[in-house]
Amino acid sequence: xxxxxxxxxxxxxxxxxxxxxxxxxxxxxxxxxxxxxxxxxxxxxxxxxxxxxxxxxxxxxxxxxxxxxxxxxxxxxxxxxxxxxxxxxxxxxxxxxxxxxxxxxxxxxxxxxxxxxxxxxxxxxxxxxxxxxxxxxxxxxxxxxxxxxxxxxxxxxxxxxxxxxxxxxxxxxxxxxxxxxxxxxxxxxxxxxxxxxxxxxxxxxxxxxxxxxxxxxxxxxxxxxxxxxxxxxxxxxxxxxxxxxxxxxxxxxxxxxxxxxxxxxxxxxxxxxxxxxxxxxxxxxxxxxxxxxxxxxxx
Numbered sequence: 001x002x003x004x005x006x007x008x009x010x011x012x013x014x015x016x017x018x019x020x021x022x023x024x025x026x027x028x029x030x031x032x033x034x035x036x037x038x039x040x041x042x043x044x045x046x047x048x049x050x051x052x053x054x055x056x057x058x059x060x061x062x063x064x065x066x067x068x069x070x071x072x073x074x075x076x077x078x079x080x081x082x083x084x085x086x087x088x089x090x091x092x093x094x095x096x097x098x099x100x101x102x103x104x105x106x107x108x109x110x111x112x113x114x115x116x117x118x119x120x121x122x123x124x125x126x127x128x129x130x131x132x133x134x135x136x137x138x139x140x141x142x143x144x145x146x147x148x149x150x151x152x153x154x155x156x157x158x159x160x161x162x163x164x165x166x167x168x169x170x171x172x173x174x175x176x177x178x179x180x181x182x183x184x185x186x187x188x189x190x191x192x193x194x195x196x197x198x199x200x201x202x203x204x205x206x207x208x209x210x211x212x213x214x215x216x217x218x219x220x221x222x223x224x225x226x227x228x229x230x231x232x233x234x235x236x237x238x239x240x241x242x243x244x245x246x247x248x249x250x251x252x253x254x255x256x257x258x259x260x261x262x263x264x265x266x267x268x269x270x271x272x273x274x275x276x277x278x279x280x281x282x283x284x285x286x287x288x289x290x291x292x293x294x295x296x297x298x299x
Contacts, residue, residue, distance in 0.1 A: 020211020052176030081137025
């Protein structure tokens, strides 16, 4: 087994452990690190496929802890938020929106870490379901980060660690299935995705079981603090992506990547040009990876 495969297996194990323990956060960890070894066109469907598998496993084990009304109440408005997220993805206002979202997420998390309790929702409340679900759809479509609004709702509902973990999977499971159907229809589910998924299963399965064991043994207050810490990490990652230097670097790379001839049909260098021209011909091939890496942080 080569070093690249071992690296991928290690990332899959750690990301699955995070997801199985807390119910969210694996994409923020896995996508940027996997993008260092694999193309993003493989990484994104791979992470979604693993995420859907984890969600199915958790729901199968702990379906009694799923708040069905909560998960469905969040999922339906998310479907309405997806088109808005796609519009935001194509708009020129991504950096300001990311900055505002990052500040809101970090502020909410720090507020909780300081011991202040957010508003308490003793029952499912339609306005909060609509607001958090719609926001999750927008963020998921625009940045691949639908977790924070769901976490906010779960903390206001005061779900315990098992309810929190299981109910989020009740949301992520149908959302992941819909995403996988989209990848399949659009041709983005390539053979490499299936190959790395099958390679990663031996690492993911024990991580799911270990995460369930850790989740059941967490003190309620400790679990809440870990959740808030995860929100801080997500907010800081989003804040870093909103910085002017990051956005400025990413825009020309995306433009270059879209105009680069695919490697499979790249014309051979001219014989008269010599080694220098050959290097110039192949130089842009590193740009798509830079573009992929710049987008990977958005997940």
